[in-house]
Amino acid sequence: MGLFHQQNALRSAAAIELVPTNYFAPLDVTTVFPRPAPLEVDLGCGDGLFLVAMAAKFPDRNFLGIERMLGRVHTACRRAARQAVNNVRVLLLETSYAVEYLLPPGSTSVAHLLFPDPWPKKKHQRRRVVTKDFLAAIHRSLTPDGCFHIATDQADYFAAIRGLIVGCAFVEEPAEEEEIFPLTTFEKRFRAVGAPIYRLVLRKTF
Numbered sequence: 726m727g728l729f730h731q732q733n734a735l736r737s738a739a740a741i742e743l744v745p746t747n748y749f750a751p752l753d754v755t756t757v758f759p760r761p762a763p764l765e766v767d768l769g770c771g772d773g774l775f776l777v778a779m780a781a782k783f784p785d786r787n788f789l790g791i792e793r794m795l796g797r798v799h800t801a802c803r804r805a806a807r808q809a810v811n812n813v814r815v816l817l818l819e820t821s822y823a824v825e826y827l828l829p830p831g832s833t834s835v836a837h838l839l840f841p842d843p844w845p846k847k848k849h850q851r852r853r854v855v856t857k858d859f860l861a862a863i864h865r866s867l868t869p870d871g872c873f874h875i876a877t878d879q880a881d882y883f884a885a886i887r888g889l890i891v892g893c894a895f896v897e898e899p900a901e902e903e904e905i906f907p908l909t910t911f912e913k914r915f916r917a918v919g920a921p922i923y924r925l926v927l928r929k930t931f
Contacts, residue, residue: 737806742798743789743814751829757814758787763834766791766866768820769841769854771910773801773813778907780810786834790815791823821854821862828866836863836873840911843879855886860893867929872898874906875925878915883923895927 745752754764763786767776770790780788792798798817805813816823841854863873873895877883915922
């Protein structure tokens with residue numbers, strides 16, 4: 726790749742990274758994407774494999790990836806630039822903070838939380854992202870009838886999440902058959918070693 730193409734690719738990737746003007750107020754989603762469309766959010770989007778594949782598959786939707794690790798954000802942005810998808814933005818931020826403070830109420834049609842850090846040791850489990858407060862923030866960010874998709878390879882984390890949704894304003898639903906999701910990098914690894922995958926689809930009820 727020549728210098729001109731390298732510079733152009735870097736500029737394209739830089740345009741995909743979302744840098745809010747204010748980290749203490751909800752995003753103005755109407756200014757983030759080139760055109761209005763239903764918004765899906767990938768919480769902890771990693772290297773962007775799932776995020777970009779979804780954006781390419783559903784060009785009539787907008788996709789926001791949230792990731793706390795700078796290297797992964799840059800990888801996701803470069804991936805989106807190479808695929809030339811203009812319905813993707815990537816935000817460098819802690820997931821729980823972004824959901825609590827930056828996602829506007831009623832803005833998100835679908836939220837994806839795919840293979841969050843399981844913190845398997847009991848003394849570390851308080852660091853898990855899914856808490857009652859997190860679920861309440863997700864609920865607030867969803868549109869009426871919006872969905873929250875969760876996947877994990879950890880049976881105990883899955884059980885803990887199902888326990889947390891008791892009393893929350895969600896109803897559990899079967900996965901939509903027409904929604905054949907692309908694989909994340911982590912899911913590819915887990916499938917390669919035969920690890921079970923646990924999935925949950927929650928729909929906002931009110």
